[in-house]
Amino acid sequence: MTTPEKPAPVNFIRHIINQDLETNKHGGRVATRFPPEPNGYLHIGHAKSICLNFGIAEDYPNATCNMRFDDTNPTKEDIDYVNSILADVHWLGFEWAGDVKYTSDYFDQLYDYAVELINKGKAYVCSLSAEEIRRTRGTLTEPGIDSPYRNRSVKENLDLFTRMRAGEFKDGEHVLRAKIDMASPNINMRDPVMYRILHASHHQTADKWCIYPMYDYSHPIADALEGITHSLCTLEFEDHRPLYDWTLDNITIDCHPQQIEFARLSLEHTVMSKRKLNELVTRKFVDGWDDPRMPTIAGIRRRGYTPESIRDFCDRIGITKVDTVIEMGVLENCIREDLDANAPRAMCVLNPLKVVIESVPADKTEMLVFINHPKTETLGKREIPFTREIYIDRSDFEENPPKDYKRLIPGGEVRLRGAYVIKCEQVVKDNDGNIIELRCRHDEKTLGKNPEGRKVKGVIHWVSATDCVDVEVRLYDRLFRADDPLVISKSADIKDQLNPDSLVIMEHCKAEKSLGTAKAGDTFQFEREGYFCVDNRHSTAERLVFNRTVTLRDTWAKIQEKQA
């Protein structure tokens, strides 16, 4: 919309691309790909990779980014994940080049290349058990030992591999291995498995195959077949790069993409591993994969984050090879900036305290005009009824105010946002001494102007008690207490790491009437509270549920913290 043109990010990968363009390394082409395995939901860490790969395609002339599912393990994958991943990438605002690709599209070619490697004496069928392969692989400090099947003849290998494909063997009976070097200091080069037998139905190829290629073998070939120029992946694949290159160097193929590794995203107070996130869901610590506290794209979306804010976040954190942990504040700030500029304002009292303005007649309703945004006129205006009985937030009144408190106190004055200055004349309590009501008077000369002869510093939000709607508001906080993701994931029981206050449900909040017609996904700033959006799961026709996306910056809270 009004987003000014931002300069393209600078990072070491783009430097490499610029250099390759100058030297015409890939014939002037730039082609990337985003290659998730459809075995789970996307999270904010994937967003970093998505923004990197698709961002490059957007910024370089004629560059492309493919959407490819790395679907080589049917036992872990599911079509439902395919669909949710596609939806998430679209939601982030990216378009892939051409059709969605699948590594399984290349199973025939992958098979043919495997035959080529066998014919060249560079691959063999190994009949060791998984356990035996593990044992003979060696350790980090000792070399492995050759498989007794390592020197099978080409003819025998071809025969066995053909029969593996034909389904003559059970799972685990044989594998196809690359013949490289069992003494390599890089464990990935110790005759890695290329194919394994898996009598499993595949979500794309059904029952056509009972042997499936491994990642290390299929990924470089899929990249090359698609003409990828820069194959971007995370740091843990650095050790796999020699194998990536070996594969392409030993088959007949005319493209050799460059694998470049970057650091994955870590965020304070959360974890990214699919295993841990899954545990949160299955043990019911959260309300599903799209729980607004989850770092999943679906969760973040339900929380009220916008695609723009996520993309902005990815730009801000940068791309490097340094293992880093980003502060939550960076993410929060991105959505604050977006919503401050774009969310209409509204008033909602989370913790209602009844206020009777005795100077206002009981039967009087005065319609006051409010602008929906302090800086954006095009967001329009609305009317709010001002009546004798209103609600304010309990935290906006103090009998024994701390130093510098500038809200309502006994005998003191405060401005009702967009309305009048009121003075607290009486505090009404029940038998237990709880404050149940405030009796006030308003100064009718203060609508739209400051009172004469005195300064009223405080401004508080309010809502008519006789003309408002009941809503539920859900306040979210960090899921885990510890900031370091490593501490969280290394904990014996993840339950011990949970923040008990990560969800606080406020059942009977009082919202201005106009909020009653809000629709799922609508976002507002509740003045002085934060940004909220209508929850799409728990809202009903009778009562809306609002999720707090993020609080407003709260310097008063900081001052109080320091005083405490």
Added chain:
RNA sequence: UGGGCCGUCGCCAAGCGGUAAGGCACUGGAUUUUGAUUCCAGCAUUCCCAGGUUCGAAUCCUGGCGGCCCAGCCA
């Protein structure tokens, strides 16, 4: 202790031999009918440490120290 990678402000991050960008956080101060927003100012004599090369080093060399990853028929 085999191999690979990394170390610039509290958190990110530019920098690529010519004398430390920027963002977030933080600290002032101005404006404000959101203690919000906005604005203005401040915030690394120093780049993990120690030597060396050089007129000159965060950038080059040597040696340490610290951190991360790898022994799936997962990706």
